[in-house]
Amino acid sequence: MVEVRANKSWHSSWFHLLLLAAAAAASSCHGEKKQVLLPLRELQLGDIKTSEKCLPQRSRRVNGATILEMKHQSYCSWSTKSREERAWKLLALDNARVSSLQSQINDAAVSYSTEKPSSSPPAAGAQIPLDSGAKLQTMNYIVTIELGGKQMTVMVDTGSDLTWVQCKPCRSCYTQEDPLFDPAASPSYQPVPCNSSMCDSLQMATGISGACGADQPSCNYALSYRDGSYTNGVLARDRIDLAAVPVRGFVFGCGESNHGMFGGTSGLMGLGRSPLSLVSQTIPQFGGVFSYCLPTREFDSSGSLILGNDYSVFKNSTPVVYTRIITDPQQASFYFLNLTGISIGGTALRSSTQFDTNVLIDSGTVITRLVPSAYKTLRDEFLRQFSGYPPAPGYSILDTCFDLAGYKEVDIPTIRFTFDGDAEVDVDVNGVLYFAKPDASQVCLAFASLSYEEEMGIIGNYQQKNLRVVYDTVGSKLGFAEETCGYYS
DSSP states (O other), rough: OOOOOOOOOOOOOOOOOOGGOOOOOOOOTTTBBBBBEEEEHHHOOOOOOOOOOOHHHHHEEEEEEEEEEEEEEEGGSSSTTTHHHHHHHHHHHHHHHHHHHHHHHHHHHHHHHSSOOOEEEEEEEOBOOOTTTTTTTTOOOOEEETTTEEEEEEETTTTTTOEEEEEESSBEEEESSSOBBOOOOOOTTOOOBSSSSHHHHHHHHEEEEEOETTTEEEEEEOOOOOTOEEEEEEEEEEEEEEEEEEEEEEEEEEEEEEEEEOOOOOOEESSSSSSSSHHTTTTTHHTEEEEEEESSSSTTOOOOEESSOGGHHHHHOOOEEEEEOOOTTBTTTOOOEEEEEEEETEEEEEEESSSSSEEOOOOSSSSSSEEEHHHHHHHHHHHHHOOSSEEEEEEEBBBBBBTHHHHHHHEEEEEEEEEETTHHHHHHGGGGGSSSTTSSSSESSSEEOOOOOOOOOOOOOOGGGTTEEETTTTTTEEEEEOOOOOOOO
């Protein structure tokens, strides 16, 4: 464990444990490495068979922290598809998610600009309707919790607020591995009444008020997604256990009619910032702090989701550096950061506007997106430094690809983000290039361009590998530290 220090730059690149022995690069005069060695032969994997039985994930309580094992959703799904088919599908869905997020952000901005000015400031929890195309089908991660005494494996999403699971009696449900949650079997289950603050909070969490009526005493919810997925049911309370920590009266959605590709999971854990999110509801237990370290590879590795601010359980090898979380009153659940700069191989990308802008950090988006002018600057500098390799056709949303099948290893330029407060974050070597084909005949720069300059940049999970990402919602700050991700017993 390394002592936490705010806003101090790191002087090493981040490596997967597998790559530590092979990493070697010259440093610039400021200590930033210019290149890292990528051993291609070790990453040529062929087709991967997913697990026939991958649930549940492990959990434990250590000191003041709850640690949940985290795996990639595709570890449990798409077992009949080849690696290439899965990769293409995931990137296509990723593009749909990004398009939907951009629409949501743009709609909120338009709505806010056309509203009649008010004499009072906007409510901190205000949010537009959740309308996310395919967001639950992309590269999400899963953990196992205990709800009403029964284990439930759910997807984790920092872009959602309401935690929900499929429930009996289910009028229409998708296939899941765990048994359906049975309210009748839980002595602590209680529907949330219509005349309650939690029912009112649905508007903040989902953009849609709870459905109530004279003959309907309990609060009903409805969430629909742009790709046709949905969950409808009753807002309820029950005991949730996170490792050995009980949370009584936890408010969640008991879904009785659900549809979509949810990878065999029971539902979703919302880690947004509204009062209904798991983060907000567990402030007494965990202080509004959570962190994750995402598994480096989707098929055979684990990461961890840690609830609580006990930094002694982290395995980080560099100090946690913090930047402030920017709150947009019209999109209060999202985590926005101020990106002030990007460097490639120690060379700062120069622009007065491209790299001093707000971006969204998102656990569900795969590939980092930049506005067209910023992406072009990054791509051109990367190509200048990563020259001499045979080109390959573009792949899905990725337009800069190489044929590296004839190489055992290559030196690739380092990529560093700088956020407000001089928080410097080096992208792990595994997050710079995307293997479209397992034989390395089509390896692509793992960044993509947005369609318009006015859109919001997004830091995707592919660039968050081997990082401990710390969300302090009470302190309104977000931290990064180098860590070889895993679930350590």
